[in-house]
Amino acid sequence: MSETGEEFDLLAIETLKSRYLQEGEKDWEDVCKRVAKAIALNRGEYTEFLDIILSKAFIPSSPTLMNAGTPSGQLSACFVIPVEDGIEKIFDSVKTAALIQKTGGGTGFNFSKIRPDGSVTVSGVGTASGPVALMRLFNEATEIVKHFGKRRGANMGILDISHNDIISFIRAKRTEGVLSNFNISVMLTDSFMSLADEGRMDEVWNTETGTKIGEIFSEIVEGIWRNGEPGVLFYDHINRDNFTPALGDISATNPCGEEPLLPFESCNLGSINLSILVEEGKVNRDSLREAVRKAVRFLDNEIDVNVYPVPEIEKATKKTRKIGLGVMGFHDMLLKLGLPYDSEEALRLAEKLMGQINRAAIRESEKLAAEKGPFPEYENSIWEFPVRNATLTAIAPTGTISILAGCSAGIEPVFSWVYRLSLIHISEPTRQ
Structure with a gap:
């Protein structure tokens, strides 16, 4: 996959270049390979992670895209200090x-x-x-x-x-x-x-x-x-x-409010692109469940390969192993399905989809607990059965990764069909 007009619009290309490409990388595929290699624990996981991120069905948060496989190694988006x-x-x-x-x-x-x-x-x-x-x-x-x-x-x-x-x-x-x-x-x-x-x-x-x-x-x-x-x-x-x-x-x-955390906890975020899962006028529920399964495993792996800023954060995070799986492209999905954003049908669909995502995430976390053990504070939790992660879902705004995915941000409506967006470059003047 390369930075062609078919894969990325101009804004996505500029965003990719200014924020995510590391030295020696030339396109989105290079970023995905670096990230998948850093997070996967075996060849099978590498293939799954590469496929889901490369296809933009799931994209992890910006710190992971920027830092995975680099000396920094800090992957988390959310912290409470x-x-x-x-x-x-x-x-x-x-x-x-x-x-x-x-x-x-x-x-x-x-x-x-x-x-x-x-x-x-x-x-x-x-x-x-x-x-x-x-x-x-x-x-x-x-x-x-x-x-x-x-x-x-x-x-x-x-x-x-x-x-x-x-x-x-x-x-x-x-x-x-x-x-x-x-x-x-x-x-x-x-x-x-x-x-x-x-x-x-x-x-x-x-x-x-x-x-x-x-x-x-x-x-x-x-x-x-x-x-x-x-x-x-x-x-x-x-x-x-x-x-x-x-x-x-x-x-x-955290800054956007979607992830309540205890002192010194951090959380890894990632979002499923609902728009890309629409096939022949309906959401492919099997593809959604499979995306959730891979995403939960990806986010859980991050907790162990992460490089934490201070020891207190590592200790608090690994006690509960919280992850935040969310969605983006919700409005685009509705447009493909012919549903008005403010309709009762859209609300019912949102409830059904998030219910399915939540159930699939819990099932995968339960499997991970059987494989690797539940989160250390499981006995002090309100969970009635062992899971790997104390919390599983969080709907982030996805302001930047939705640009890469080419979809509407989070669960928000498209604010305007024509707009001007400023790209902030740290080392050079703001461009529009």
């Missing part, structure tokens, strides 16, 4: 984030343990700057690190709804260009949402600041209306679906 109070611990987190981002990984942080702006510092000397000020520090570190890699760094900044600085956090991105390397999200609770749902907007939520429920809720809504920031996360819902509650509560996600 804890941020503890105190100057040394804060800068430890900055350092860890920098090591992750220089190899293409994205980092999520919950800043709720940072004491509010103006409070006494840990040392008792001076006053604290608060979470928003510290986010600027992390943002600038990301800005610097981006010049050392092929992929722009990305962060998720999270603050609990009960934090004293929640209003300033909600407003943190009102000005365009501020915290440009961050997505931000408020971590909501069932208790807050219940009170808001009951219309108790005049009730004081935070007795220390006197902030009312209605004030916080209105600020969130206005921010979302203005520019989509902040997003919202639901703490209780996330932890009701926590497969390893004995290891602690989950309080943060």
Whole structure:
């Protein structure tokens, strides 16, 4: 396979050249061979992995495409790094984030343990700057690190709804260009949402600041209306679906929010191209199941061949062996099937397909557990039978790999049939 117009459009060719081709590589086939060789444990797996990636039926996330088979060897897309109070611990987190981002990984942080702006510092000397000020520090570190890699760094900044600085956090991105390397999200609770749902907007939520429920809720809504920031996360819902509650509560996600993780956990992502599975006016379910089987094995292998930025990440990741298998090309699939994106038929099909993907992923993880053993913390999980991976699916945005696949991104609709997209080149000016 070569970089011909039949295989790649101009945007895909430029993306391939600027981000993924290593020295000596000339086309997509070379990238696929390097990646398959690095992840496969035997010849049979190499053939399967090469076939599924080369055909674009499944594509792993950008860090894997960039780093597999290279000295870097860092394959994971998603990380959650804890941020503890105190100057040394804060800068430890900055350092860890920098090591992750220089190899293409994205980092999520919950800043709720940072004491509010103006409070006494840990040392008792001076006053604290608060979470928003510290986010600027992390943002600038990301800005610097981006010049050392092929992929722009990305962060998720999270603050609990009960934090004293929640209003300033909600407003943190009102000005365009501020915290440009961050997505931000408020971590909501069932208790807050219940009170808001009951219309108790005049009730004081935070007795220390006197902030009312209605004030916080209105600020969130206005921010979302203005520019989509902040997003919202639901703490209780996330932890009701926590497969390893004995290891602690989950309080943060990766930058795009699809992968809730425990402190220091990482996750490998990859996506199945639904569009390519449409044959004669219907989705080939056998091909879908086979793609899931190969993809789960690929993503699980990555956990063992991965080169981790710091030992804490390797330890946490291998305890639970989480993977995130998702989809892309959903809208393209619907177009081929003649289904409107906003139709009831499309919703029903989405539910059926993801049910099938989930079941097939569980079956393959169960087989892997029989072959190699379940994830080490299986006994402390809510799984009722042994599986290799604590979690299996996550729907990523696939903003870049969908360009390579030539399909619509993730489960999103095509935003426009004609648009201009800027390609960011680290070592040269932005081109359009």
